[in-house]
Amino acid sequence: MQAENYRRLVHTPAEMAASYVQWAKDRLEDPGITWGVPAMDTQLIPMHPGELICILGRPGHCKSSLLAYLAKQQAKRIVDAGKTEEQCVVYVTWENTVEELANFLLADAQHSVSDVARGKLPIESIEKESLRLITQPIFIIGRGIGRLDGAAIRMTPEVVYQAIESMRVDFGIKPTLLLFDYLQLIPSKNHSDRMEQVAEAPIRIKELAQTVGAPAVAAVQASRRVDTYKEKIPTASDAQLSSVIEQTSDKLFGLWRPILTEETATIVGESGREYPVTDNLLLVRKLKERFNRGRFTIPMYFEPAYLKLAEMELRNVVTGERRPYYDPD
Secondary structure, rough: OOOOHHHHHHHHHHHHHHHHHHHHHHHHHHHEOOOOOOOOOOOOOOOOOOOOEEEEEOOOOOOHHHHHHHHHHHHHHHHOOOOOOOEEEEEEOOOOOOOOOOHOOOOEOEEEHHHHHOOOOOHHHHHHHHHHHHHOOOOOOOOOOOOOOOOOOOOOOOHHHHHHHHHHHHHHEEEEEEEEEHHOOOOOOOOOHHHHHHHHHHHHHHHHHHOOOOOEEEHHHOOOHHHHHHOOOHHHHOOOOOHHHHHHEEEEEEOOOOOOOOOOOOOEEOOOOHHHHHHEEEEEEEEEOOOOOOOOOEEEEEEEEOOOOEEEEEOOOOOOOOOOOOOOO
C-alpha cells in the first residue's frame, strides 16, 4: 500500500459526522435483509452491510440448505424491486460444485434436490428447469465440474474479492448479500497452518463484507461433542477456534434437526417446551446478536429438499389451538 493511501483510514470529526448521516440515511432507505419468516424477523435486527452472521451446526443439519434458502429469498427481493441489472446475491462455496448448487437453487414444489441427483428427471425437464436460473440474480463463486480451468485457483478471501470486483467491471453489478459455505474450509494467503487459517477466516470475511458493502452469512461446522449433548443445539463454544468466531460475528445461530439424532417421538427443550420430532423440525437458536440482547429458540418447519422455511405450528396442550411459537430462553 502506498503511503498516501493510509489517509483513507483516518476519519476527521467532520468526515465522521457526514458518514454517520449517510449511514443513517441508508438505513432508513433500506431497512436491511430479513429471513422472510415472521417469528425470526420480529425478534432480530435485519442484516446490514459489513455484518458477519455465522450459522453453526453439525453436518447434515441444514447449514448449506439455509444459505441456499437465504440466497433465493434475497434474489426474489431484487427481482421484485426491478434491480436485477444492478444488484445480485453472491454464494461462495468451497464444499459443493457449482452444478450441485444450481440443483439446490432450482428446488421448488415440482423439483426436489434429490430428483436430479437420483436421475429421476428426463433431460427435457432439466433443460426447461435450467432456464429459471437465468432469472435469478445469484452468482456462484466456486469450482464447477464443467469448468476445469478454474480448479487450480486457490480461493482465498483476497481472490474472492477480486472475483467480486470482476463482476462489477464486467457486469456493472453489486452484491447485496454474501454467502460462504463453509468457514473452516476457507484457505488463507498468509498461513499454511490449518489452525491459523481457521482463526483468520472470520476476520477476513468480515473485512470482505465491509469492503464490498454487504452482509456476509457463513456456515460454520460444529464440533463432534455436540453429538453428546442431550439438547444437540451447538453453543458458541462448539466451533473450532470458537473465541475468534464468537468475537468477530455480529449474529450467531445454532441449528439442530432432531430427526437425525433422536429416536423418540418428542424432545424437551431447555425451557421445558416439548417438540414433536418430525422430518421437518429444525430448531434455530440465537446465540448472539450485537445491539440486541436476549436469546431465543424457534422451532421451524424446513423442507431442505424444496428449500421451504416457515414457522412450526405447535398445538397448545390446554386449548388444542395450533399457532406459531418461539421460546425466549
